[in-house]
Amino acid sequence: MGDDCEGLAEECIAYGADVAVYHDDERLERFLHKPYTEIAAHMARGKGTVESTDWRDYDEPRYILFPATNNGRDLSAKVQAELDSGLASDCSDLFIEAEEVSNPVKTGEPGVKKTFEKVLHMKRPDFSGFEYSTILCLDNPGREFHPQGCSVIPGSFEPIERNPDRDGLVVEHDMDLEDDWFRVEITDHDRLEAGIDLTGHDVIVCLGRGIADDPTEGMELGLELVDAFDDAALGITRGIVTSSYQFEGHVESYSNEERQIGETGQVVAPDVYIAAGVSGAVQHKVGMDESDTIVAINTDPDARIRDFSDYFIEGDLFEVLPRLTEAVESGGLGLEPEAVADGGDE
Numbered sequence: 001m002g003d004d005c006e007g008l009a010e011e012c013i014a015y016g017a018d019v020a021v022y023h024d025d026e027r028l029e030r031f032l033h034k035p036y037t038e039i040a041a042h043m044a045r046g047k048g049t050v051e052s053t054d055w056r057d058y059d060e061p062r063y064i065l066f067p068a069t070n071n072g073r074d075l076s077a078k079v080q081a082e083l084d085s086g087l088a089s090d091c092s093d094l095f096i097e098a099e100e101v102s103n104p105v106k107t108g109e110p111g112v113k114k115t116f117e118k119v120l121h122m123k124r125p126d127f128s129g130f131e132y133s134t135i136l137c138l139d140n141p142g143r144e145f146h147p148q149g150c151s152v153i154p155g156s157f158e159p160i161e162r163n164p165d166r167d168g169l170v171v172e173h174d175m176d177l178e179d180d181w182f183r184v185e186i187t188d189h190d191r192l193e194a195g196i197d198l199t200g201h202d203v204i205v206c207l208g209r210g211i212a213d214d215p216t217e218g219m220e221l222g223l224e225l226v227d228a229f230d231d232a233a234l235g236i237t238r239g240i241v242t243s244s245y246q247f248e249g250h251v252e253s254y255s256n257e258e259r260q261i262g263e264t265g266q267v268v269a270p271d272v273y274i275a276a277g278v279s280g281a282v283q284h285k286v287g288m289d290e291s292d293t294i295v296a297i298n299t300d301p302d303a304r305i306r307d308f309s310d311y312f313i314e315g316d317l318f319e320v321l322p323r324l325t326e327a328v329e330s331g332g333l334g335l336e337p338e339a340v341a342d343g344g345d346e
């Protein structure tokens, strides 16, 4: 869906699609909830394609995948609600397999097992951020949930190699778009300057919710450590972005999304990554675990980040950060195990 998107439909064929359906309209240049939802649901119901009888004889797709981008997340929820089906958001792995189920809600009878064929298994981190869950969208007896839908984090899969000689069918979708769907009018737009780029620095100091006892002081201590290095930058976890901490003074400008590291933020791989007060949720880990040396500072000796840190300092960041800053200023952070050993009084 979009303005002048036939060429993109052809690209889909080059990337492995057998059929690509597109809807062109100059009013669709920018993402708008209502028309995009109506068109996608109309397509999913198998309507509006003149050649439909030539290319398919079913009217309900088994699966529907959306990108877990800002717009894709919006659209996925609205389209799946419109189609009265379910949605697993932010998936990072998918596979299709038969599934044997004994839950009476799904089988219709206690004690009976039923095999569901071709079930889409949708893997995503659970809400704790520490385990993966597999989500299934199984029909109830007498009730079909179609299509099985999910949004997928961009970059989760290697793209198929582009083959411009591939054959496929490009189909134009036909549907009257009601004026009423365009009540929201975009009168002007601007492309924002690229935000803060955290990639390419030698060192990243990342702060997490461990600063909660005094967020302003925590942020200042993090920035002092950043300044002690020649080439370092400050990153934060999503825990900070979504917190309601009251920051005072200039540190507030360091607390927004453009400094977030992780699955829905930036992916960094510096020489040294210092994570202070960060628990190590899956969504944070994928944004930093390619770093050469990971140093974690945490009061909890069982914090998950310990599993993928090279050095773990069990301690309070309000005490440890100033000492690290002092160490770097006075000649470098000697990353020898004995220099920053676990725990210890000194």
Ligand SMILES: Cc1cc2nc3c(=O)[nH]c(=O)nc-3n(C[C@H](O)[C@H](O)[C@H](O)COP(=O)(O)OP(=O)(O)OC[C@H]3O[C@@H](n4cnc5c(N)ncnc54)[C@H](O)[C@@H]3O)c2cc1C
Residues within 6 Å of the ligand: 090, 127, 128, 129, 207, 208, 209, 210, 211, 212, 213, 236, 237, 238, 239, 240, 260, 261, 262, 263, 264, 265, 276, 277, 278, 279, 280, 281, 282, 283, 284, 287, 297, 298, 299, 300, 303, 315, 316, 317, 318
């Ligand atoms: C769809 C989705 C996408 C997400 N994307 C991201 C993402 O891109 N990036 C991201 O970071 N998160 C992301 N999250 C959130 C993620 O699941 C975690 O909730 C978040 O990373 C936790 O942030 P945190 O480590 O700062 O906070 P917490 O998990 O609360 O951890 C705080 C840590 O600080 C320690 N601590 C407390 N006091 C001190 C102290 N004084 N000194 C030292 N240590 C202390 C605690 O022991 C704890 O380990 C996402 C979640 C979802 C559902």
